[in-house]
Amino acid sequence: MKIFCGGLGTETNTFSPLLTGIRDFDMAHTLADAPNVIYGSTMVVWHNMAQQRGWQCVFGSYGFAQPAGITVRHAYETLRDALLAQIQAALPLDMVLLTMHGAMVAEGYDDCETDIAQRVRALVGPQVKIGVELDLHCELDQQMLDVCDAIVLFKEYPHIDVDARAVELFNLIAAAAEGKSRPTMALYDCRMVGMYLTPVEPMRSYVDAMMALEGKDGVLSVSLAHSFPWADVPLTGTYTLAITENDPAKAAAVAQALGRKLFALRHEAIVTPPQLDEALAQALAYPFTGKPVVLADTADNAGGGAPSDSTFVLRKLLQMGVKNVALAMMWDPIVVQLAMAAGVGTRMSVRLGGKMGPASGDPLDLSVVVRGIIPNMTQLWPQLNGAMVNACGDSVCLTCDGIDIIVNSKRTQVLGIEVFTNFGLDLKQKRLLVVKSNQHFYAAYAPVAAHIIYATVEGTLNRDFVRIPYQRVNRHKYPWLEDPFG
Numbered sequence: 319m320k321i322f323c324g325g326l327g328t329e330t331n332t333f334s335p336l337l338t339g340i341r342d343f344d345m346a347h348t349l350a351d352a353p354n355v356i357y358g359s360t361m362v363v364w365h366n367m368a369q370q371r372g373w374q375c376v377f378g379s380y381g382f383a384q385p386a387g388i389t390v391r392h393a394y395e396t397l398r399d400a401l402l403a404q405i406q407a408a409l410p411l412d413m414v415l416l417t418m419h420g421a422m423v424a425e426g427y428d429d430c431e432t433d434i435a436q437r438v439r440a441l442v443g444p445q446v447k448i449g450v451e452l453d454l455h456c457e458l459d460q461q462m463l464d465v466c467d468a469i470v471l472f473k474e475y476p477h478i479d480v481d482a483r484a485v486e487l488f489n490l491i492a493a494a495a496e497g498k499s500r501p502t503m504a505l506y507d508c509r510m511v512g513m514y515l516t517p518v519e520p521m522r523s524y525v526d527a528m529m530a531l532e533g534k535d536g537v538l539s540v541s542l543a544h545s546f547p548w549a550d551v552p553l554t555g556t557y558t559l560a561i562t563e564n565d566p567a568k569a570a571a572v573a574q575a576l577g578r579k580l581f582a583l584r585h586e587a588i589v590t591p592p593q594l595d596e597a598l599a600q601a602l603a604y605p606f607t608g609k610p611v612v613l614a615d616t617a618d619n620a621g622g623g624a625p626s627d628s629t630f631v632l633r634k635l636l637q638m639g640v641k642n643v644a645l646a647m648m649w650d651p652i653v654v655q656l657a658m659a660a661g662v663g664t665r666m667s668v669r670l671g672g673k674m675g676p677a678s679g680d681p682l683d684l685s686v687v688v689r690g691i692i693p694n695m696t697q698l699w700p701q702l703n704g705a706m707v708n709a710c711g712d713s714v715c716l717t718c719d720g721i722d723i724i725v726n727s728k729r730t731q732v733l734g735i736e737v738f739t740n741f742g743l744d745l746k747q748k749r750l751l752v753v754k755s756n757q758h759f760y761a762a763y764a765p766v767a768a769h770i771i772y773a774t775v776e777g778t779l780n781r782d783f784v785r786i787p788y789q790r791v792n793r794h795k796y797p798w799l800e801d802p803f804g
């Protein structure tokens with residue numbers, strides 16, 4: 319057996335003020351580099367599984383860009399064509415395994431993953447088995463299913479099961495390539511748009527029940543495509559996906575049953591967090607017990623395409639005079655550069671954040687002390703097995719009126735507690751931690767937090783979907799309609 323593995327991904331927030339260009343893609347051209355790129359560890363999983371079977375595995379390349387706005391056409395076509403050329407050069411193949419995101423939009427391409435999968439199918443012919451692993455924040459459609467043999471999505475949000483799903487996909491495609499299995503897929507449109515947090519009810523039980531179906535009664539794999547609600551494309555919406563053993567009708571029935579079950583849970587599963595003032599009041603009402611309250615600024619999540627330089631929460635904290643707080647991470651490479659030049663212990667004036675557009679708010683003019691400097695800082699993103707290393711770039715800790723502000727130079731969301739502890743901050747001494755992240759912080763912070771509070775804040779990622787000025791999303795769905803099936 320000869321396998322090709324590679325991929326290309328980003329999550330496109332069509333409302334983001336940032337474009338995605340070719341330099342925004344972190345690229346791995348060797349297997350050793352792949353784990354340094356987000357979700358690139360899947361390549362190592364596939365390579366190891368191939369080796370265990372004595373099969374040949376060709377690694378092409380893998381690229382992933384931190385989520386932002388639409389990908390410019392030239393960047394997308396250049397990277398896509400490079401991947402296709404690698405596949406062409408590797409022919410003849412038995413299996414192609416791709417890691418993509420599922421919500422990548424480029425100029426002229428509403429659905430980059432389907433475009434790539436269709437071109438791969440055209441290259442390799444009908445006999446080669448094609449498997450695709452996607453982030454659950456993806457948009458799926460029948461055209462994608464038509465050209466793939468199996469599609470597996472992450473099941474957990476936070477995405478702690480990236481490698482586990484890579485194993486699942488490899489096993490499905492390997493069995494198909496060996497002629498031992500004939501996977502059949504079906505999709506069901508849940509007619510809803512939302513954000514679903516899997517560690518908490520009702521989603522925890524939903525995902526557990528979904529996984530309990532697998533491996534029984536001809537059901538090979540089931541996935542929930544949560545959708546990425548900040549992509550203004552016609553496909554945007556929540557879908558269920560089922561893969562069965564050579565039984566399309568059963569796949570359709572399983573997908574429909576799961577979809578209707580989720581739809582029935584919509585009011586409990588899709589929750590809009592309280593506005594910032596209310597969320598802060600809740601956070602500060604808790605008595606200090608030697609563990610911090612963690613407040614998530616969900617609107618300025620770099621992982622959803624936000625600039626991560628908005629000033630709304632920090633401005634409010636400074637106005638309120640709240641002390642003993644730490645906030646991460648403000649993306650401001652200019653301030654990082656100035657603080658690194660000034661050195662630790664220096665008091666200096668900075669114009670911080672608010673630089674990327676109206677959704678970032680106004681910049682803050684502050685007198686700060688440089689408390690720490692860390693070149694090429696990294697953080698750890700907990701996974702079911704180990705952790706992924708994530709680069710934050712050169713980073714500094716600035717202190718202003720009792721607030722420690724972590725400022726970084728490579729835009730990324732908060733995933734691990736290292737963004738604070740690297741600077742020697744003792745989390746047990748902090749009353750409040752503010753993290754710019756929607757949910758990926760959860761795996762690392764739930765064990766150290768007294769409470770976790772999500773806040774709806776002004777900014778790029780509006781959680782009130784009804785108020786997002788969509789032009790192209792099909793809104794014959796919940797929450798625009800209470801019962802779009804009715």
Ligand SMILES: [Zn+2]
Pocket residue numbers: 453454455477
């Ligand atoms: Zn995701």
